[in-house]
Amino acid sequence: MDSLWTYFNHPNFWWVLAGTTFLSAISALVGTFTYLQRKSLMGDAIAHGILPGVAGGFLLAGEKNALIIMIGAIVWGLLTVSSIDWISRKTHLQNSTAMAVVLSAFFGLGMMLLTVVQTSGLPDASGINSFLFGQAASMLPEDLLVYSVFAIVVAFVLAAIYPHLSIISFDRAAAQSIGFNVRRIDAVLSILVVAATAIGIQSIGLILMAALLITPAAIARMWSSRLIGMLLFSGAIAAFAAGIGAVISFTAPAMPTGPWIVLVLFIFTLISMVISPQRGLLKQFRQQKKNQNIILRENFIKRLYHQWEKSGQTTFILNELKDKPSKRTLRFALQNDWIHQVGITIHLSEKGLREGRRITRAHRLWELYLSRTLRMRDDHVHPSAEVMEHLIGDDLEKELLRTLGYPQTDPHQRDIPYEP
Amino acid sequence: MSNVPAIDIHNLTASYERKPVLWEIDCQFPQGKLIGIVGPNGSGKTTLLKNIMGLMKPDSGYVKIFGDKLNKVRHRVSYVPQRESVDWDFPADVMDVVLMGRYNPKKLFSRITQEDRDIAIEALKRVNMLEFSKRHISQLSGGQQQRVFIARSLAQQADLYLMDEPFVGVDAASEDAILSLLTEMKNNGKTVVIVHHDLQTAYEYFDYIALLNTRLVACGPTEEVFTSELLQEAYGGRLTVLSRIGELIAKKDFPVREKGQKDN
Ligand SMILES: Nc1ncnc2c1ncn2[C@@H]1O[C@H](COP(=O)(O)OP(=O)(O)OP(=O)(O)O)[C@@H](O)[C@H]1O
Numbered sequence: 001m002d003s004l005w006t007y008f009n010h011p012n013f014w015w016v017l018a019g020t021t022f023l024s025a026i027s028a029l030v031g032t033f034t035y036l037q038r039k040s041l042m043g044d045a046i047a048h049g050i051l052p053g054v055a056g057g058f059l060l061a062g063e064k065n066a067l068i069i070m071i072g073a074i075v076w077g078l079l080t081v082s083s084i085d086w087i088s089r090k091t092h093l094q095n096s097t098a099m100a101v102v103l104s105a106f107f108g109l110g111m112m113l114l115t116v117v118q119t120s121g122l123p124d125a126s127g128i129n130s131f132l133f134g135q136a137a138s139m140l141p142e143d144l145l146v147y148s149v150f151a152i153v154v155a156f157v158l159a160a161i162y163p164h165l166s167i168i169s170f171d172r173a174a175a176q177s178i179g180f181n182v183r184r185i186d187a188v189l190s191i192l193v194v195a196a197t198a199i200g201i202q203s204i205g206l207i208l209m210a211a212l213l214i215t216p217a218a219i220a221r222m223w224s225s226r227l228i229g230m231l232l233f234s235g236a237i238a239a240f241a242a243g244i245g246a247v248i249s250f251t252a253p254a255m256p257t258g259p260w261i262v263l264v265l266f267i268f269t270l271i272s273m274v275i276s277p278q279r280g281l282l283k284q285f286r287q288q289k290k291n292q293n294i295i296l297r298e299n300f301i302k303r304l305y306h307q308w309e310k311s312g313q314t315t316f317i318l319n320e321l322k323d324k325p326s327k328r329t330l331r332f333a334l335q336n337d338w339i340h341q342v343g344i345t346i347h348l349s350e351k352g353l354r355e356g357r358r359i360t361r362a363h364r365l366w367e368l369y370l371s372r373t374l375r376m377r378d379d380h381v382h383p384s385a386e387v388m389e390h391l392i393g394d395d396l397e398k399e400l401l402r403t404l405g406y407p408q409t410d411p412h413q414r415d416i417p418y419e420p
Numbered sequence: 421m422s423n424v425p426a427i428d429i430h431n432l433t434a435s436y437e438r439k440p441v442l443w444e445i446d447c448q449f450p451q452g453k454l455i456g457i458v459g460p461n462g463s464g465k466t467t468l469l470k471n472i473m474g475l476m477k478p479d480s481g482y483v484k485i486f487g488d489k490l491n492k493v494r495h496r497v498s499y500v501p502q503r504e505s506v507d508w509d510f511p512a513d514v515m516d517v518v519l520m521g522r523y524n525p526k527k528l529f530s531r532i533t534q535e536d537r538d539i540a541i542e543a544l545k546r547v548n549m550l551e552f553s554k555r556h557i558s559q560l561s562g563g564q565q566q567r568v569f570i571a572r573s574l575a576q577q578a579d580l581y582l583m584d585e586p587f588v589g590v591d592a593a594s595e596d597a598i599l600s601l602l603t604e605m606k607n608n609g610k611t612v613v614i615v616h617h618d619l620q621t622a623y624e625y626f627d628y629i630a631l632l633n634t635r636l637v638a639c640g641p642t643e644e645v646f647t648s649e650l651l652q653e654a655y656g657g658r659l660t661v662l663s664r665i666g667e668l669i670a671k672k673d674f675p676v677r678e679k680g681q682k683d684n
């Protein structure tokens with residue numbers, strides 16, 4: 001514990017922690033819009049494509065000067081975006097192909113320049129590697145100030161065109177018809193992505209920057225189904241992951257920061273996949289379990305109804321039933337007054353009869369619908385109806401009745417039972 | 421209401437990748453009517469609407485709206501795209517989508533005001549969707565999604581409404597509800613243009629029809645356009661539809677000529 005305190009007392013620690021969390025949150029906000037517009041690849045292309053700008057900025061400044069490197073990155077980022085745009089407009093290449101072409105060419109060029117820097121003997125030349133995978137702890141307050149100024153500008157622009165971005169993300173045609181200039185908004189978003197990428201080059205690094213743009217948004221979508229909630233969530237997650245990355249960067253300075261941040265984000269993704277309220281596996285599992293229970297109890301009451309239909313019998317001996325109901329099913333049926341129990345016999349109530357009739361009616365209506373409307377063979381309609389009978393609610397039943405004209409019998413010539 | 425046509429399409433030709441899909445369309449839509457753009461699949465209905473809304477550039481010809489360039493009267497026009505053209509998984513609830521009708525493209529840092537909210541609530545009431553205002557849009561039926569789109573359009577408070585296939589994937593009850601809303605809008609002096617491909621209902625729904633099949637087959641009051649020759653021309657060869665429509669016309673005691681003379 002003692003050693004951790006020494007890191008906290010490091011003069012730059014709090015600067016770096018506050019800075020990286022802020023920068024990452026802003027990047028994630030921009031990333032949310034690219035995620036929603038299905039432009040996730042764009043972030044990756046830009047992040048890799050700006051490497052020549054970073055290395056070039058370093059050479060130009062002759063040292064690790066955050067401002068000049070940042071400007072180099074942004075200029076080259078814009079060049080990346082416009083090259084991709086130009087290639088996909090002038091050729092028949094798909095947009096993703098154009099991205100791949102530009103990304104690899106620029107990244108290759110960047111690696112060459114990087115080698116030039118490393119062999120240049122310039123001061124800090126070895127530090128250039130921190131731009132590849134990030135080295136939060138190596139950031140000085142002056143560096144952070146530069147990145148933060150850009151981040152504040154990005155946040156300001158986001159606030160200014162929030163409605164513009166949200167409407168074109170959802171419905172471009174409507175946005176355009178209202179008078180939004182969608183091409184200009186696209187261009188502004190591209191610039192924002194370039195800036196959002198460039199501000200993270202030192203804390204996360206180029207290679208993994210795309211993950212910071214996209215993963216928080218993808219996680220946030222699992223927890224929130226409104227744009228504003230998604231933005232807050234993705235910003236918070238990115239900030240948290242970056243904070244952990246910064247702490248690790250101080251405790252283990254030899255390790256790059258980017259991979260840690262991405263790892264934390266990945267763990268969040270996994271956790272969200274399991275427990276998120278929207279699409280979590282846990283929720284799906286519960287839903288399936290619930291469906292299973294509904295099917296079991298509806299099948300139980302349907303079978304009793306069928307027996308009643310055949311023989312008029314309403315009293316059954318529990319142990320003699322062909323498919324004995326589970327305890328849960330039995331309890332549900334009793335609680336809902338579908339049946340009454342006296343010792344080892346159960347008695348089908350009026351309510352249970354109605355429920356059984358409803359399910360049977362849904363089953364037979366569906367069989368008839370498949371046979372008449374989809375022209376399915378009569379001996380093929382049963383399996384589908386076995387499932388659909390549990391899904392067909394009042395609305396759908398009415399619709400079926402209307403479409404089929406209140407039929408009397410199903411394709412197997414069994415009566416379709418109506419309420420007397 | 422002035423006599424300027426709501427929409428004046430002048431010799432319009434439009435193409436995708438140089439292949440024309442609309443040829444020399446020339447017609448006028450009067451104000452204050454419920455107007456159908458009718459034609460088979462792929463006949464260019466959506467394309468025509470996009471050209472009217474300036475969403476694509478025609479090769480030749482022009483469109484005037486209320487006698488003016490679109491940009492001058494844009495605030496008086498509202499467009500409802502085909503429902504399938506957007507991703508309904510987008511993170512927004514019903515209210516969020518309707519409020520988009522209140523977004524102002526000219527303003528930066530704009531925020532939704534209470535007035536915007538009231539207008540959106542009013543629009544939701546009119547399409548009978550107020551109780552769903554907090555529901556996520558993916559959890560709506562097709563008909564409800566369509567009504568949300570119409571509510572967003574109403575929130576724009578326009579005079580001319582253009583809707584692409586609002587009856588597709590909508591159940592009978594919703595179709596009735598939407599139709600009576602459109603009729604009500606017309607009675608309030610609005611002009612409503614609907615893209616539609618079902619001939620049978622087209623005859624019942626619209627006052628005025630443009631019959632389209634890559635070229636303009638006919639454009640005029642419904643009674644004048646609904647002749648078997650013209651329908652045959654537009655829907656060429658699809659005799660089952662035509663014979664059914666013939667039955668319908670016969671059943672409704674359709675006055676082929678006399679009634680047409682009351683218009684214009
Ligand atoms: N983006 C596009 N690129 C190329 N061709 C297109 C494009 N959109 C439509 N087309 C073609 O233009 C023609 C007219 O299409 P349009 O969508 O206007 O028809 P529509 O009448 O609206 O049909 P539907 O009833 O199916 O909606 C069709 O042949 C279609 O294949």
Ligand SMILES: [Mg+2]
Pocket residue numbers: 465466467502584585
């Ligand atoms: Mg269409």
